[in-house]
Structures are given as C-alpha cells and as structure tokens.
Amino acid sequence: MTEPRTAGERPGTVALVLSGGVALGSFHAGAYAALHPALPPDWVVGASVGAITAAILAGNPPERRVAQLRRFWEGLADDPVLPWRFWLPAPQGGPLREVTNEASILRSHLFGRPGLFRPRAPGEDPTRPGLYDLSPLRARLDALVDWGRLNNGALRVSLTTTDLVSGERVVFDNRLGSRIGAGHVLASGALMPFFAPVEVEGRLLGDGGMSGNLPLDLVLGRGAGSHAETAPAPSDAVGRDAVPGGNRPSSAATGGSAPEGSGGEQSRGDTAEVGDPEAPTSGRPGDGASQGVGPAEDGGDLLCFAVELFSRRGRAPRSFGAAVGRAEDVIFGNQSRRVLEGCQREAELRAVIARLGEHLPPELRRDPAVAPLLREGQRQRQTLLLLEHRASPEEAGGLKVMDFSATSLRERWNHGEQQMRAALRLLDDLPEEPPGAAPAGGLWVHEVPEVPG
Numbered sequence: 001m002t003e004p005r006t007a008g009e010r011p012g013t014v015a016l017v018l019s020g021g022v023a024l025g026s027f028h029a030g031a032y033a034a035l036h037p038a039l040p041p042d043w044v045v046g047a048s049v050g051a052i053t054a055a056i057l058a059g060n061p062p063e064r065r066v067a068q069l070r071r072f073w074e075g076l077a078d079d080p081v082l083p084w085r086f087w088l089p090a091p092q093g094g095p096l097r098e099v100t101n102e103a104s105i106l107r108s109h110l111f112g113r114p115g116l117f118r119p120r121a122p123g124e125d126p127t128r129p130g131l132y133d134l135s136p137l138r139a140r141l142d143a144l145v146d147w148g149r150l151n152n153g154a155l156r157v158s159l160t161t162t163d164l165v166s167g168e169r170v171v172f173d174n175r176l177g178s179r180i181g182a183g184h185v186l187a188s189g190a191l192m193p194f195f196a197p198v199e200v201e202g203r204l205l206g207d208g209g210m211s212g213n214l215p216l217d218l219v220l221g222r223g224a225g226s227h228a229e230t231a232p233a234p235s236d237a238v239g240r241d242a243v244p245g246g247n248r249p250s251s252a253a254t255g256g257s258a259p260e261g262s263g264g265e266q267s268r269g270d271t272a273e274v275g276d277p278e279a280p281t282s283g284r285p286g287d288g289a290s291q292g293v294g295p296a297e298d299g300g301d302l303l304c305f306a307v308e309l310f311s312r313r314g315r316a317p318r319s320f321g322a323a324v325g326r327a328e329d330v331i332f333g334n335q336s337r338r339v340l341e342g343c344q345r346e347a348e349l350r351a352v353i354a355r356l357g358e359h360l361p362p363e364l365r366r367d368p369a370v371a372p373l374l375r376e377g378q379r380q381r382q383t384l385l386l387l388e389h390r391a392s393p394e395e396a397g398g399l400k401v402m403d404f405s406a407t408s409l410r411e412r413w414n415h416g417e418q419q420m421r422a423a424l425r426l427l428d429d430l431p432e433e434p435p436g437a438a439p440a441g442g443l444w445v446h447e448v449p450e451v452p453g
Contacts, residue, residue, distance in 0.1 A: 011039075012302055013042050013043060013300060013301070013303070014040070014042050014303050015219045016041040016045070016304075016307070017045045017046075017216055017218075017219055017307065018044065018045065018046040018049075018051075019209070019307060019308050019310070019336065020048025020049055020209035021401055022048070022402060023076075023402060023404050023408070024309040024412060025049030025053060025309065026410075027307065027309060027419075028309075029053060029070070029072075029416065030412065030418075031305075031307050031387060031416035033070075033413075033416070033417055034417040034421050035420050036062070036065060039424070040062060041057075043156040043219065045160075046157075046158075046160070046208075047160045047188060047211075047212065047213055048189045048208055049309075050188075052185055054157050054158075054159060055145050055150060055159075056068050056072060056145060057155060057157075058155040059150040060144075060146065061149070072144055073409055075140070076115055076116055077410075078108070079405070101395070104402075104408070105402045105403050108402045112132055115137070116134070116136055118135070119131065119133075120132060125196070128197050128198075129197075131195075133195070134186045137186060138182045138186060141182045145182075147180070151179055151180055156174060156175045158172070158173045158218050159173075160172075160211060160215045160218070161188045161205040161206065162207060162208060162210040163205060164192070164204045169212065170205060171215075183198055183200050187200050190206045191206065192207070192210075213308075214336035215339075216304075216384075217339055219302070219304050220302075221343055300380070301381045302380060304382065304383070305385050305420070306386045308336050308386065309332075310336075311329055311333055311389060311391070312329060312388075313390065321399070325391065329391070333388070340386075340445065343443065344445070347378065347442055350378035352377075353374060353376050354374075355377075356377070360374075382444065383430070384443065385423045385427060385448055386445065386447045387423055387448045388419075388448075389416070389419075390450055418451040419450075421451075422448050422449065
C-alpha cells in the first residue's frame with residue numbers, strides 16, 4: 001500500500017502510540033516514514049523518545065515530517081574513529097561491528113551526545129540530580145519544531161511524564177488545554193538517574209516510561225483519554241518550562257480517586273472534557289483530524305499502530321551482556337503487554353454493558369440511575385497493530401539504548417520501515433467484517449510478524 005487512502009477509505013481515527021527507548025527511537029522514525037504516505041495519523045501518543053518523535057511530527061507540516069525526523073537522527077549519528085576505519089568501510093556485522101557499537105556507547109557515556117545530552121559537572125544543581133543534562137535537546141527541538149503549529153495544528157499529541165514526588169502519571173495533550181513546549185518533551189525523556197529531572201509548571205517531572213513505556217491506555221482506554229484537569233501554573237514555576245495549561249490526571253485516569261499525596265483533593269484548575277463544544281476542534285482527515293475528541297468518545301472506528309521498542313520475544317542469551325539486554329526487553333515488553341490486557345478487559349466489559357442496554361426496556365434505559373451506567377457501554381470497533389523492534393544479534397545488550405553508531409541508527413530506521421510495511425499489508429488483508437463476535441468486545445489485536453532483515 002503506497003497510495004494515501006481517501007477520506008471515505010480511512011478507518012475512522014488513526015492513532016500512533018510510541019514507546020520509550022532512547023537511541024532505539026530511530027525505529028519509530030522508520031515506521032512513520034512507511035506509514036505517512038498511506039495513513040498519516042490523526043493522533044500521536046508518546047513517552048520518552050516517543051515524545052520527541054511526536055513533537056517533531058506535530059511541529060511540522062506533513063510534507064516535511066519525514067525529512068525532519070531524518071535530520072534529527074542523522075544529527076545524532078556517531079561514527080567512532082577506530083583503527084580499521086582508515087582502510088575498511090563501516091562494519092555491518094561480526095566482531096568489528098560489536099566493537100564499533102561498544103565504542104559509540106562508551107563515547108555517549110563519557111562525552112554525551114551533541115544535540116541530545118551532555119555530562120553534568122560534579123555538584124551541578126544538586127536539587128535536580130542526574131548524570132546528564134538534556135539542555136542540548138532543547139536547542140535542537142527549537143530548531144526542528146514549530147511549537148505554534150504543534151499546539152494549534154491539526155495533529156493531536158499526547159505526551160506522558162511522571163511526577164517524581166507523587167509518582168502519578170502526568171499527561172500533556174494539545175487537545176485538552178496543554179500548551180506544549182520543549183520543557184514538556186524534555187521532561188518526558190528525563191529518565192533518572194541518567195538524565196536530570198525537569199521542572200514543569202511547578203512539578204518535578206521525569207521520564208514517561210516510568211509510568212508506562214507504551215501508553216496504549218490513553219488511546220484504547222475510554223476514561224484515560226477522555227478528561228484532563230488543567231492546573232494553572234504556580235506563581236513560582238520556573239523558566240520556560242512553566243507554560244500554563246499542563247494537565248493533571250483526572251479522576252477517570254486514576255481509577256476515580258485523587259492523586260496520591262493530594263490529601264483527597266483534586267486540582268482546582270478548569271476541567272476540559274472531550275466533546276466539549278469549547279474544546280479545540282480544528283483538523284482535517286488525513287492530517288491529524290481528531291476533531292478534538294478521543295476516538296473512544298466519538299463512537300467512530302479506531303485504528304491504532306503501537307510501536308514497541310522492547311520486544312518480549314527474542315533469542316536465548318549467550319553472554320552476560322545479552323542476558324542484561326534480554327532482561328530489559330522482557331521487563332518493558334511484558335509491562336506493555338499487561339497494559340494491553342487491561343485495555344482488552346475494559347473493552348470486553350464495555351461491550352457487555354452495551355449488550356445489556358439493548359435488552360432493557362426504554363423506560364429503564366432512561367432512568368437517571370441507569371442511564372449514566374449504560375453510557376459506559378461501547379460498540380466501537382478498535383483495531384490494534386503491534387509492531388516490535390527485535391534487536392539484532394549485533395546490538396550491545398542492555399546498553400543498546402545508548403548506541404548511536406550510524407550503522408545501528410540506520411539499521412533501526414530500515415527495520416521500522418520494514419515492520420510498518422508488513423503492518424500495512426496485514427491491514428489490507430484483514431476482512432471488512434471479522435467473522436463471529438469480535439474478541440474483547442470489539443478490540444482486535446494483531447501482532448505484526450517479524451520481517452527477516
């Protein structure tokens with residue numbers, strides 16, 4: 001599938017959910033490069049490096065998005081000067097490739113990565129501990145992202161971070177009142193203890209992956225993506241990070257209870273509800289037209305591409321480094337799987353409620369005590385295609401997330417393109433109406449098979 005689908009052929013809302021994974025994020029970029037010509041998304045959700053990708057996409061016109069992603073990753077590529085490079089090309093495999101990868105990782109740890117992070121001096125700002133500072137990323141994002149377009153354009157963006165005091169997830173959404181800036185993106189990628197946390201709107205925030213590395217529930221879960229409380233920035237909020245309009249998780253997103261440590265009180269900020277006529281509704285199909293509502297709220301079909309950078313499926317480790325890398329993949333991959341299983345259970349329950357409502361008499365359905373319960377029912381058709389980055393044998397175990405070698409970044413980009421093309425072929429082969437009752441009440445999950453390299 002290479003031609004873009006017309007508005008009538010688009011499967012309702014198209015969402016793209018991107019996980020964290022530092023240097024593995026070039027897989028995101030390749031996946032988007034393959035998706036863009038066929039089904040440009042209406043909504044992008046990202047954690048950590050996924051938030052960087054989301055910001056670059058939303059902060060550029062459609063025709064420049066892939067080029068800007070390529071510019072970002074090519075600017076981060078490292079090409080260590082090793083003795084054999086004077087007479088041999090960059091190794092594509094084998095022991096020399098492994099040494100090249102490890103040299104790139106060592107350089108990243110010792111000297112940082114220009115355009116992304118720098119080592120911090122001993123004693124530098126002890127109130128925000130960390131080995132590295134993400135300020136170089138701020139300058140790079142400012143050069144690549146039009147923040148006005150991101151906040152006022154058609155493409156919906158949701159970024160996740162973690163409050164380091166309360167431990168709760170904090171979501172910034174340009175359709176629910178957030179004015180997203182570089183500080184919000186930096187906060188989403190501030191993984192302690194490597195990267196110093198970032199203060200945004202008076203809250204000390206860290207990596208969104210600490211709350212959930214692949215935030216599927218924001219798209220598939222009706223409650224989590226439906227409401228957001230906008231807390232006004234405190235008067236003592238600092239610097240450019242203190243942009244008014246950041247979102248606190250709603251009671252819907254936290255199981256109906258107040259955030260931990262709040263003493264049972266929710267923020268007194270204004271609440272923006274999805275579907276509110278005053279909420280932003282700009283957008284056009286095929287270029288981010290979420291129309292100001294979450295797909296689970298508008299009742300239309302949802303097609304979600306989820307890009308996971310840590311595959312729970314892999315090879316048996318044969319070395320200590322491989323064992324560390326495999327543990328990392330399994331931990332994050334299974335974390336995402338548990339989130340998906342929760343979304344499936346929720347979809348099944350909502351489908352049961354919808355079927356129950358169909359069997360009730362009209363007067364009972366209109367009963368004030370029953371009607372709010374029935375509104376929790378759902379008949380929406382949701383299709384999820386799950387793509388996973390399965391590390392090659394040459395990847396440097398648990399340290400692969402800091403491997404910015406040019407060969408590794410290019411390999412991941414190409415792998416992302418291959419997997420997304422496989423996902424689109426799989427989508428084309430799916431029947432219009434699946435036989436029998438949909439599993440999990442209308443949530444169909446398709447894992448994209450690994451394409452041989």
